[in-house]
Amino acid sequence: MAILGFQHSFVLTADRRAEMRRRGFWGEETILDYFDAAVASRPDHVAVVDFKSTTSRREALTYRELDHRVTKIAAKFVELGIESGDVISVQLPNWWEFGAIHLAAMRVGAVTNPLMPIFRARELSFMLELAETRLLIAPREFRGFKYPPMVAELRKSLPNLKDAFFVDGDGDESFDRLLEGATDPDSVRFPPPLKADEVCQILFTSGTTGEPKGVMHTSNTLWGDVRPRVARLKLDPSDVAFMASPLAHQTGFLVGILMPILLKGTAVLQDIWNGEKALEILAGEGATFTMASTPFLLDLTDAVERTGVRLPHFRIFIAGGAPILICPL
Numbered sequence: 235m236a237i238l239g240f241q242h243s244f245v246l247t248a249d250r251r252a253e254m255r256r257r258g259f260w261g262e263e264t265i266l267d268y269f270d271a272a273v274a275s276r277p278d279h280v281a282v283v284d285f286k287s288t289t290s291r292r293e294a295l296t297y298r299e300l301d302h303r304v305t306k307i308a309a310k311f312v313e314l315g316i317e318s319g320d321v322i323s324v325q326l327p328n329w330w331e332f333g334a335i336h337l338a339a340m341r342v343g344a345v346t347n348p349l350m351p352i353f354r355a356r357e358l359s360f361m362l363e364l365a366e367t368r369l370l371i372a373p374r375e376f377r378g379f380k381y382p383p384m385v386a387e388l389r390k391s392l393p394n395l396k397d398a399f400f401v402d403g404d405g406d407e408s409f410d411r412l413l414e415g416a417t418d419p420d421s422v423r424f425p426p427p428l429k430a431d432e433v434c435q436i437l438f439t440s441g442t443t444g445e446p447k448g449v450m451h452t453s454n455t456l457w458g459d460v461r462p463r464v465a466r467l468k469l470d471p472s473d474v475a476f477m478a479s480p481l482a483h484q485t486g487f488l489v490g491i492l493m494p495i496l497l498k499g500t501a502v503l504q505d506i507w508n509g510e511k512a513l514e515i516l517a518g519e520g521a522t523f524t525m526a527s528t529p530f531l532l533d534l535t536d537a538v539e540r541t542g543v544r545l546p547h548f549r550i551f552i553a554g555g556a557p558i559l560i561c562p563l
Contacts, residue, residue: 259454260430261430261457263453264434265337265434266341269495272495276471277298277301279500282500282502284330285503286327287327300330300333300334304338305341307334308338311339311344312416312423314396317425321347322345322369323347325370326481327480333491333501341427343425343427344368347437348481348482351372355384361446362388362395368394369395369397369399370398371398374401377506382400399412428453430452430453434451435450435456436448436451459488460488464493464497467552473500474499474501475490475497475500476504476512476516477489477502477504478512479526479527507530509536513538513541513543516545516548522549523549524551525552527555527556528553528558
């Protein structure tokens with residue numbers, strides 16, 4: 235069992251938990267509670283849309299379809315021997331599989347460790363060892379880089395890394411194996427899902443002043459950002475979140491995975507940033523809000539000026555990273 239499985243017991247003291255609940259900031263809900271509510275009330279509503287640059291294919295999943303796949307993945311995790319507190323590292327672009335893996339991990343009590351697709355052996359060897367990663371999921375290929383050979387080499391020095399699967403991969407390590415579910419579904423006994431104060435995510439810092447630090451988050455520390463933002467922006471189930479910031483960064487994870495599920499709304503994902511392509515997706519999917527750094531906003535406004543395309547549904551761009559100067563015309 236990974237060390238993260240018990241660290242929540244002293245990272246968050248009883249007094250701290252009680253105070254945050256007394257002030258109304260924290261509760262008992264996890265993403266599973268919101269997801270199950272969305273599946274029950276809006277099963278045929280589109281939950282997520284992605285555009286895989288590797289296949290040039292748009293894929294849309296309803297809440298019912300996503301729930302079916304999440305259940306299959308969770309059952310396979312159990313069959314593979316994933317236990318409560320084990321770490322599942324996800325090195326994927328902005329694809330629907332990312333959120334599904336997190337939901338499945340929550341169902342079996344495992345911890346999600348998002349990793350940027352640009353990381354290579356040097357970064358991964360450190361992060362996977364520190365997190366004691368039990369299972370890694372990556373693309374077969376993305377931006378011209380093939381991941382299986384790198385992972386095969388890494389596994390020689392990572393004894394905790396028992397399994398690896400690759401989206402669009404081949405053979406026994408294809409992600410499709412996870413979607414097959416357990417060999418004997420009736421025999422699957424799911425462990426208790428993670429509770430709101432248990433560590434559900436470990437996200438590494440940038441490492442600009444030293445080795446990256448693995449920051450541990452619970453559902454409550456994550457929802458502490460998402461719920462107030464939803465209230466402030468007056469978002470509702472009709473809203474469509476567009477996310478081009480990496481899901482492996484906290485911006486993408488919170489606004490591209492958690493927030494749409496909380497809203498029972500739709501997430502629209504773009505895996506490789508391009509302003510004109512983003513404009514096309516925003517218009518075609520009726521996206522209403524996003525969050526990203528200022529270069530994304532600049533590229534998007536430039537694309538609007540070049541193409542003349544307008545976005546009648548788009549209302550909110552949450553900008554981070556630098557001040558924005560608005561000049562009167």
